[in-house]
Amino acid sequence: MLKQLLVAALALPSVALADDDNGFGLAGILSASNKQDLPPVTLSAGIPLADAPWVLKSGTYYEFEIQGDGSQELALVGPEFFRAIWIDEIVVEGLEIRPLGLDSIEFDEAGEMEIGFVAIKPGRYYMKVPGSTGETQRLEITIK
Template identity: 35%
Template sequence: MAAGLAIACAGAWDSRPASARGDLATRAQRLEPLIMGSTEDDFTLSQREYRLETGRYYRWRIASAGRREYNLVAPEFWRNVWIRQVAVGKTEIKTGILEELDFDDVGEVEVFFVPVRTGNFTFRVRGLEERGMTGNLIVE
């Protein structure tokens, strides 16, 4: 039985080198902040597109500047990144996956992560998509 398992595993071995473009030995690259809302318009996003590379370590500040509640969701994206931590003020949250970031008021979080799969992923503010609160995370 053990020999059969060893043979099955050996056949699945891929000797090609990993193809991640980033360098995890460096500090996190800061992305342009995503700011939801403003004092002039509750339905704005400061950024609508981000271009990322697999294997690169990123730091993304996400903030609410408006006067309403914002629920930022990006389920496909969060399932395809390795999340190192989420920082809220001086509190660091260690988690493997995010479902959504819920802002009840003005505030901010920083998410430290590494994309592990390429693709075009949508982020959106739940319930406000028709008001233009959507964007794309393009991972190459």
């Protein structure tokens, strides 16, 4: 019986370990070939959050930095956006955080954080400074 199982196993077609059908590699959608860097988001009193809206593709891995200059205690909210993505990690001063979800972030002083995520749910979203009404304090995001 063992001999028959071994012969059957050897007769199976070999599986390519280098790439899947989409060319992503062993890490799947987290592969470097599926990663894109987004422009940074700036948290600073009176400065626009970003230069232009983001247009993202569902299934693509993105990374962006949030840079706070400490000019004011500022937060960034976007609960609908954060629920439309899968957050891989948040990195703050070399510390990697792997949350189950996110509602908002806040900078009490100057610093940087990097967020890596996969865009999942198509739609129109935003991140903004809470309580602000100006267009420059809001980042429009579309996931296609």
